Amino acid sequence: MYRVQDEVSLLRASLQGDTAAWGEMITRYKDAVFGLCLGFMRNRADAEDICHDAFIRAYMNLRRYDLERRFSTWLFTIAANLCRNQLRYRRNHPSTEEPLQIRGGRDPAKLLDAEERQNRVREALDKLPYSYRAPLVLRFYNELPYQEISDILAIPEGTVKTRIHRGKAMLKEYYEEGA
Amino acid sequence: MNRIAVRTVGIVMMLAFLVSGATAGASLSEFEQALRAIPVSNLDYILASIQLGMTQSDFPDDGLMRLIDRLTRRTASAFEKEAVLLVIARGSSDGLPVEGLVNQALEGLARGVSLQWIEQNLSERLVLLSETRDLLYSKGIFSGSQGSSTAATPTIPTLRFNQLLINISETIGDFLEGGGSPFDGYVLYEEVRNRLTMLEGVTLSADDVALVLDRIDASDLTQVALAAVS
Amino acid sequence: MKDDAFETLLRDALRADVKASQGCLADLEERVASELGDRRPRLRWFQWLAQLLAPTRSGRIGQIAVVGATAAIFLFLGVTLSDNVPRMGEGTQLSLQPVQSADGTQEVLFVLPALDAEDVAVVGSFNAWEGTDLSDPDGDGIWTASIPLSPGRYEYAFIIDGRWWGQDPLADEYIQSFGEYSSVRYIGRGGDGA
Numbered sequence: 131m132y133r134v135q136d137e138v139s140l141l142r143a144s145l146q147g148d149t150a151a152w153g154e155m156i157t158r159y160k161d162a163v164f165g166l167c168l169g170f171m172r173n174r175a176d177a178e179d180i181c182h183d184a185f186i187r188a189y190m191n192l193r194r195y196d197l198e199r200r201f202s203t204w205l206f207t208i209a210a211n212l213c214r215n216q217l218r219y220r221r222n223h224p225s226t227e228e229p230l231q232i233r234g235g236r237d238p239a240k241l242l243d244a245e246e247r248q249n250r251v252r253e254a255l256d257k258l259p260y261s262y263r264a265p266l267v268l269r270f271y272n273e274l275p276y277q278e279i280s281d282i283l284a285i286p287e288g289t290v291k292t293r294i295h296r297g298k299a300m301l302k303e304y305y306e307e308g309a
Numbered sequence: 310m311n312r313i314a315v316r317t318v319g320i321v322m323m324l325a326f327l328v329s330g331a332t333a334g335a336s337l338s339e340f341e342q343a344l345r346a347i348p349v350s351n352l353d354y355i356l357a358s359i360q361l362g363m364t365q366s367d368f369p370d371d372g373l374m375r376l377i378d379r380l381t382r383r384t385a386s387a388f389e390k391e392a393v394l395l396v397i398a399r400g401s402s403d404g405l406p407v408e409g410l411v412n413q414a415l416e417g418l419a420r421g422v423s424l425q426w427i428e429q430n431l432s433e434r435l436v437l438l439s440e441t442r443d444l445l446y447s448k449g450i451f452s453g454s455q456g457s458s459t460a461a462t463p464t465i466p467t468l469r470f471n472q473l474l475i476n477i478s479e480t481i482g483d484f485l486e487g488g489g490s491p492f493d494g495y496v497l498y499e500e501v502r503n504r505l506t507m508l509e510g511v512t513l514s515a516d517d518v519a520l521v522l523d524r525i526d527a528s529d530l531t532q533v534a535l536a537a538v539s
Numbered sequence: 540m541k542d543d544a545f546e547t548l549l550r551d552a553l554r555a556d557v558k559a560s561q562g563c564l565a566d567l568e569e570r571v572a573s574e575l576g577d578r579r580p581r582l583r584w585f586q587w588l589a590q591l592l593a594p595t596r597s598g599r600i601g602q603i604a605v606v607g608a609t610a611a612i613f614l615f616l617g618v619t620l621s622d623n624v625p626r627m628g629e630g631t632q633l634s635l636q637p638v639q640s641a642d643g644t645q646e647v648l649f650v651l652p653a654l655d656a657e658d659v660a661v662v663g664s665f666n667a668w669e670g671t672d673l674s675d676p677d678g679d680g681i682w683t684a685s686i687p688l689s690p691g692r693y694e695y696a697f698i699i700d701g702r703w704w705g706q707d708p709l710a711d712e713y714i715q716s717f718g719e720y721s722s723v724r725y726i727g728r729g730g731d732g733a
Contacts, residue, residue, distance in 0.1 A: 147579035153568040160567050165557040178563050185571045192580040215712065230556050251552040259495045270546060271553040284506065302545060375667050412664050413716075416694070419668035420703065422717045430717065476692075487715040504692075507711075511690040511727035 137201060145192050156185050159202070162272055163209050169267030170213040172256050173225045180216060184209040206272070206282045210264065217260055229256060254304035262297035265290050335370045337363070343377040349391045355398045362401035367468055372411040373397070379418050389424040396431040405438045406471035409479050433485070433537050437478035440533045445474070448524040465517055472513055473505075473521055480504045481534050491534035494527030501530060644687040645726055649673060649695075650709060654680035656699050661686075663695025670698060690727025696720070 137158075143151035163184055167177035188195075188205050195204050230252050255263060268279045280287040340359050344352055362368040376397075380390040393414055400407045410431050417427035445451075449462040452470030465473070480501045489496065505518045540548075649661050651673060659682040660670030666686075673682035694714065696705040705720030706713055712723040 145580055149572045149575055156568045160564050164564055168556055169553055174560055248552045251548055261495050261499045270550050415668045417717055419662055420717050483714045507725045
């Protein structure tokens with residue numbers, strides 16, 4: 131847990147052009163942002179690019195960030211919007227990248243039980259429509275409360291809950307189908 | 310009805326006709342002249358549809374005039390040019406807002422694509438407009454005068470209704486044109502929600518947006534999209 | 540499978556994916572810093588002034604005091620406040636924040652870097668797809684045009700020496716139109732969101 135006051139001084143320093151201070155913010159948030167992007171995009175190369183982009187944009191637009199509000203919400207919203215735009219592009223230009231799977235050069239038949247189960251979850255996540263996957267990622271990877279998810283995705287809190295509920299159900303179905 | 314009353318009604322109607330003609334951006338006779346320059350063979354039909362369209366204040370008379378001019382200058386058969394205009398005429402006759410169609414056609418001409426493609430594109434979007442209107446009606450959302458509005462079947466003033474219609478149907482059209490599948494209703498809903506909320510408080514009323522998003526769902530949009538591609 | 544167990548599985552899978560990619564995140568800070576270079580965040584006028592007058596002050600009270608003092612100065616000078624970014628030095632620090640005018644239209648800036656181009660125009664739903672020229676008076680390859688637009692949604696593309704270019708990096712969205720890309724901007728609420 132980071133002290134909020136500490137973060138505020140880092141942000142003020144960043145506003146003055148202190149890229150080292152911004153670097154410290156990146157260190158603190160990069161896993162969270164990357165995980166969000168990877169979960170949304172299901173594509174490592176895209177996630178890397180968007181994660182990088184999100185930190186650039188956030189820095190250049192720091193003046194728009196209102197110190198009263200949560201920094202994480204603001205940063206995640208930028209990343210989520212970038213993902214959404216990229217997904218539109220990807221509709222017409224699908225990625226040639228391999229799906230996210232544990233392989234490591236091993237015989238798929240010899241994968242450990244746990245790894246095999248994880249792969250099935252990954253496949254299920256790939257199939258899930260974006261509007262269901264996004265809230266699930268924010269909930270189960272970023273561990274965010276419903277209100278924050280609602281702010282980031284700009285959908286009402288009630289819708290967030292429905293999507294998570296239905297999304298989990300759909301995910302389970304796909305998972306069971308893949309057995 | 311006695312003679313005096315009939316005459317009064319007749320005079321009022323004539324005045325109304327003159328006034329509507331006088332306040333239109335481009336007049337009906339200007340349209341007639343422009344259409345003759347193509348030339349079109351269904352002049353009366355097209356003019357009648359324009360006249361009907363002009364009774365709405367959101368009729369894109371400037372855009373349509375430009376479209377006719379550019380079609381005239383374009384090297385192609387009169388038949389192909391008229392085909393494009395006929396789609397717009399059909400829409401207008403049907404009481405649908407054609408601003409988006411005119412805009413699409415102007416873009417197509419600027420890009421230099423074939424008139425066939427433009428006509429095809431417009432036809433698809435016309436179906437979307439019509440189906441979207443049916444969808445809204447089926448959900449109890451009507452356009453028209455405020456007098457008949459109830460909570461269960463709200464009536465939205467025509468200009469606002471038209472804006473909803475245009476934005477919903479265009480979103481579906483853009484989605485399909487971008488290679489989206491009609492069966493991805495959830496994604497379609499997301500796209501529609503995004504467009505409507507981006508325009509909330511700008512060109513759309515927040516209440517209208519809330520009403521629509523509340524009553525339509527993913528499968529509804531799939532049905533509309535399917536109608537356009539089949 | 541039980542709900543809890545499934546949730547755990549989901550969490551683990553998501554975490555494992557990130558862990559597997561840890562390598563590419565290792566030098567993110569350096570890469571971002573090197574791309575940012577000398578660039579500084581675009582500041583609002585009172586943030587800039589706050590830095591100028593009280594650079595070491597932190598805390599809201601300090602900020603409010605600075606704002607209060609400078610507001611008094613501006614009132615005295617009768618300067619009208621606007622949202623334009625003051626130029627902080629070299630480089631193209633263009634303000635993309637639209638300025639609203641009395642008739643409800645906003646001057647919207649269209650910007651395109653196009654070195655070596657001779658002719659750049661923007662076509663879109665706001666000019667019936669007939670070109671509005673961009674200009675590059677200082678010849679630095681950055682072409683601009685300022686167009687007054689009412690709030691709403693606009694589709695457009697650039698034409699660079701006769702070739703259509705539909706993906707404006709500053710657009711809010713891209714759509715496909717007649718097989719090519721067009722850009723979309725929303726002017727008004729939501730039009731200047733991050």
